[in-house]
Amino acid sequence: MYEAYSSLVDDVDRAASTARRCWDQSPNSFVRAGCELRFGWDFAVAEALFATRVGVELASDLVGALLNLIETAQWAEDAVSGARDFINAEKTLIIRAAPPAQAAGQLPAEERSGRPADTPPAAPGIRAPNPQPPEAPAAHGLVSHYDCVNDNSDIGRYVPAGRYWENDFVARGATVTGGWVLIGAADDGADHRARVGIYTGTGRARPLAEIELSARGYDGESFEFPKPITVDPGQRLWVAVSGIGDFTAYDNQSGCFIARVNGYE
Structure with a gap:
């Protein structure tokens, strides 16, 4: 103590x-x-x-x-x-x-689904007002498989190394190409790396693709996979951000993890 x-x-x-x-x-x-x-x-x-x-x-x-x-x-x-x-x-x-510490991959079900727990966020975020994902380019057949908008509610979820934050969604097309996630951290030279991935099961089970990026500031981070991921329309998937370093992920007031997942029909 x-x-x-x-x-x-x-x-x-x-x-x-x-x-x-x-x-x-x-x-x-x-x-x-x-x-x-x-x-x-x-x-x-x-x-x-x-x-x-x-x-x-x-x-x-x-x-x-x-x-x-x-x-x-x-x-x-x-x-x-x-x-x-x-x-x-x-x-x-x-x-x-305070909520007890959870082992990596063992968040309560309501948190693993991206919905806020009854306790307040572990570390409230500080960021520029209302950052939004970049506009998706106009292209024939482009779809947003998942789009949880930023309502500027500032519901931060501190994600240390070894932990993760995720949300499920249903594929609206046949490929996933990338997207944007609202994660943030101070640009202080510390390790704020995150692994963003698309999975076919909760708890980061059965990954389809993963990519590493760093949180710098509080405007969110875009990501693009090296090659498109083939999925089935109507398939249930999960987008997750995992802590390599530490950062804060953000939910909106409806309880979804603020992010966008793009692809094609």
Whole structure:
């Protein structure tokens, strides 16, 4: 348990130090706003990791108080002890246990289907307003097998390495060529690689094609398979994004994973 608090203190302190350096070196208010967004994301990741380790979630309005406690501590041991006492106070916790960590490929059925669980997202995303997939080119026979539109609801699902997020759909044509997925991560040089694939079974079973890409920013990522995938019209398929590094995937309010899968009749 001590290690969980110590890791939280280290992560928050590191995020604050990075934000201060970014702010000091920023030439204008636009760049400084980006620094604040970066800090918000880094804190959200630290909070999510802490919740996974100890089984409780921090109340979001306590960021400033916790950060001040860590920064004013004279010794690292004092910071950890202070954070522990502060967090253990009942008023600083959401009265809800954090969802237990799931083994890779063992998400609850409602999550594997892309529908939101009863618990809040593990790490809320920060991104540019309402990114949308690029328009599909006008071509004879082109179809969208799956198209979950972005309603800008910002329902983020943190996907660490070894985990995945998926949604099923029904093929509307005979080939799948590629598409677009709304995943995001800070462009910070860390490993935010994802594997996007089309599968014939849930849980990434029986892959038809997979391709690797990296999440850079929060506008989503397009993908195209090296060659078209042959499918049967009416066949039930799954699109999934798997964590090689980590990133956030987004659902809309209807519960579907925001993405598009393109192909031909």
